[in-house]
Amino acid sequence: MCVKNLSRLLFLLALFLSALMAGSAGLVPASLHYVNPGDLILSIVDVNGAVNAGYIPYLNSQTTMTAFGSDTNPPVVTMPSANPSVIPNDGTTTSFLSVYATDDTAIDEVTIDLSPIGGPSSLTLYLLAYDENGSLFGCNVSASCSPGIYDLYLNATDILGNCNNSLSIELEIIVPLCGDVTCDGGVDVADVGRLLYHVGFPGDPRYPICSDWAADVTSDGAIDVSDVGLLLYHVGFPGDARYTLRCGT
Numbered sequence: 001m002c003v004k005n006l007s008r009l010l011f012l013l014a015l016f017l018s019a020l021m022a023g024s025a026g027l028v029p030a031s032l033h034y035v036n037p038g039d040l041i042l043s044i045v046d047v048n049g050a051v052n053a054g055y056i057p058y059l060n061s062q063t064t065m066t067a068f069g070s071d072t073n074p075p076v077v078t079m080p081s082a083n084p085s086v087i088p089n090d091g092t093t094t095s096f097l098s099v100y101a102t103d104d105t106a107i108d109e110v111t112i113d114l115s116p117i118g119g120p121s122s123l124t125l126y127l128l129a130y131d132e133n134g135s136l137f138g139c140n141v142s143a144s145c146s147p148g149i150y151d152l153y154l155n156a157t158d159i160l161g162n163c164n165n166s167l168s169i170e171l172e173i174i175v176p177l178c179g180d181v182t183c184d185g186g187v188d189v190a191d192v193g194r195l196l197y198h199v200g201f202p203g204d205p206r207y208p209i210c211s212d213w214a215a216d217v218t219s220d221g222a223i224d225v226s227d228v229g230l231l232l233y234h235v236g237f238p239g240d241a242r243y244t245l246r247c248g249t
Contacts, residue, residue, distance in 0.1 A: 088176030098138035
């Protein structure tokens with residue numbers, strides 16, 4: 001069981017006590033409504049049905065919660081993903097790690113343990129969007145650790161301290177191969193084609209490369225037509241010393 005954010009729990013308790021005092025004055029606590037991430041509305045309905053709302057910019061969430069209700073359920077975490085799922089350990093190529101989280105009250109934060117790949121043990125993911133799947137959290141990561149398949153565990157916590165740390169994101173780290181821009185373990189015409197279109201259509205998501213290091217075969221600090229040319233001749237004339245790839249030299 002996870003227990004955290006005691007100050008927020010005390011804050012909710014203070015709201016509860018305030019509502020009890022309001023009840024003695026003829027007011028009945030109604031509900032807490034999140035109108036924006038980080039914004040909270042406390043609505044109290046009096047005996048005549050009038051609503052008295054107070055603005056409390058305190059909690060960080062996007063849902064509506066029942067005031068003074070009891071929530072012991074952990075957040076629901078779904079669709080953990082790494083895109084791409086395989087990256088070289090060149091320290092620069094990134095993978096976008098993401099996950100959806102929902103909760104009966106409100107998500108406080110989602111963290112990920114990157115210590116297996118040399119990162120922090122608890123990195124807070126960014127809240128990126130809301131859609132029909134819930135709240136999307138994510139971040140970009142790179143690695144320079146030993147090659148292998150790593151399980152990076154998530155921890156989603158709600159504002160009442162309930163947490164879910166049962167899921168992980170799988171990320172494979174490989175040793176980069178100069179010229180292997182598709183990260184399939186070989187250097188061939190597929191890499192030439194991918195690099196050609198990547199350079200010819202910059203920013204087009206249809207033509208990603210898995211490693212900037214592997215794409216800069218001329219080692220001049222840029223990925224351009226000179227890299228395409230050298231890679232083309234390297235593949236077309238295997239073993240020819242004139243067309244040796246020079247990543248990182």
